Amino acid sequence: MRPTIVIVGAGFGGLRAARALRKAPVDVVLLDRHNYHLFQPLLYQVATAGLEPEQIAKPVRAILRRQPNFEFRMVEVTGVDFATRQVATDRGPVPYDFLILALGGETNYFGLESIVRHGFGLKGVVDAVAIRNHVLRCFEQAMLEPDAERRRALLTFVVVGGGPTGVEMAGALSELIRLVLVKDYPRLNIKDVRVLLLEASDRLLAAMPDRLSEAAAETLWRKKHVEVRFGAAVLDFDGARVTLKGGEVIPARTLIWAAGAKAVSLTATLGLTTARQGRVTVTPELQAPGHPEVYVIGDAAYLEHDGTPLPMMAPVAIQMADTAVANIARRLRDEAPLAFRYKDPGSLATIGRNAAVAYLGGVAFKGFAAWVVWLIVHIIQLIGFRNKLFVLMNWAWDYFFYERAARLITKE
């Protein structure tokens, strides 16, 4: 009997693992509650009407169509029975010989219930389309609002969190408004519009060298008209007013929360030991302690590297997938598993047209050069030639014509 390897999650890690097993003498079963793989790094562009969801997502079945040892099941995973080696799902149990848990992350609201209720996260297609609908609706409502104060609140957009997602979201939102929407709303007074980026610490992009963090803040502030505020911790948002620690209140109808991530809530229910952000503490070989046939990778796994926890980012998930697959292969040959070694590919964040910061191979650079690198890297990583082509065409069009194609309010 060929061993069955069940992979939970079709994100960067799970998909990579499934592909890496294509020539292995095993059966691969991939489970996900969505039927598509999502290229999350470009999700903020869906939220700002630049891209359509279909352009950054691709059905899992289409991606792995030609892999004969592969099977996909769209199910909701509800637990794992490690004793009988079965994944529990809403459509019955799925038995495994090896299990790769690539469960992924979700927005971490740090217990702020009011923000869960009134704010927007940015983790999935539904989130992104909800933000797009809401932002455009705010503009439509502002046009009809006679009261100046309420109009300004409709046109105040608060992004919380100075990591890459928050920086990219704030920059893209400001460009959507200042390059595109101003043309749609000739009666709009641009002075009524505010985009704020709130960061609790004293710098943006903590993974980057200081001078790039400063460059990012400077560019956001001077070129993109984003009000960057440091030491600004959000305590509450009731849908109309953002309350900061210290008591300051910002009237705003939109709050986008990009201030934290954690492992998906399912992770905590599996009975495995979890560490910070609800991530499962794994052995250096990426196994769940006590369950050598279970691998945990990506956002769901907690592992320290040179004394600091590995970040919840795609490169970590992808590299971990390779190690997990290699270790399963070694195990099938009765060899001892190898410890995971992370090779940091560096980091990139775009702020808007012609503006990005990059820290690659220890080299820091910014501006147009970083922006071109960002663009190339993202096009290369997008899955499927069709998606690459359509995204590139969209970007080219938007770049030259100052447009955004997806400015539709599609929710009833």
Add this chain to the structure above:
Amino acid sequence: MRPTIVIVGAGFGGLRAARALRKAPVDVVLLDRHNYHLFQPLLYQVATAGLEPEQIAKPVRAILRRQPNFEFRMVEVTGVDFATRQVATDRGPVPYDFLILALGGETNYFGLESIVRHGFGLKGVVDAVAIRNHVLRCFEQAMLEPDAERRRALLTFVVVGGGPTGVEMAGALSELIRLVLVKDYPRLNIKDVRVLLLEASDRLLAAMPDRLSEAAAETLWRKKHVEVRFGAAVLDFDGARVTLKGGEVIPARTLIWAAGAKAVSLTATLGLTTARQGRVTVTPELQAPGHPEVYVIGDAAYLEHDGTPLPMMAPVAIQMADTAVANIARRLRDEAPLAFRYKDPGSLATIGRNAAVAYLGGVAFKGFAAWVVWLIVHIIQLIGFRNKLFVLMNWAWDYFFYERAARLITKE
């Protein structure tokens, strides 16, 4: 004071009227509850994962951005006070000197409540995306369904109504399944899949000559594997079983209702005299009787032409818009309004790749030639060069690679 012309509805008629007034010495206010104009003739392609909503819809503000006398308001119209000349909306009244009611149509379920509840209409973006999600979800569920009978019901798709929408929907759905999804689902037994097109009368495409109707049925049946049934009137659908007049029951989890249209329900509440399908009886000059400053056009207007009611189709709406605008201009010059004359541009329906039927200028043709004409006509009519380009690229890709890009299940 320049007169204010309020147009209700941003469909084919309303948009055409707004554009036709661009050089007139008037202020134009266009009201719609959506912020976009939708190219409805291609909506079935969104429902069958071929196109993305953004490619057949364009924001009204973007379309009419350069028209200085134009203003758009996204509001829900709730009524009209003809005495004080005000349109009532959820955001307060909008006064007018002339009113053009281009309210459009909606699905006519003929009082069949069970179909409203369990079936799908195909009038808006939300409908189309709902069908796409549902059809793809049926395939995912069928893969997990051990019971053969229930699996077959999941894979039985019933389209009701043999007009252009039903014919195009059934053909496109069958092609989606037989050309694309079979590759995604290698374990699928294609014999389990049924696409039915139910028509209550004894022919498809009633507006076409007999031999084209026959050719369409023949092509659907022989080439596209659609089971075309005549004399099949649907009485009930409970989400699992379709019941026909006569008692026959078809187990199916999907019913798409393309069997009728009527004026939107708002039309009936305006206090104007309505005729068949809830449409407002208008004078030959397209005015509401007793209200010479109110024009009713498109699906909302009932007018007979050579003894038969004008159909609820885009060409009628567009031509009526031109007449309404011309009559307003004449009125401003104190000239008598002119009667509407409809020029029938003919009709077209596509059945799938390389297959369509066309009846243009009294000439009937079919097959590849008709399909090419259909393609050209639709690309030309799509609004905006970007949409034309992206739709054409999508079609080319799908044609050569037997693909559909938008196979995502995006509803949680």
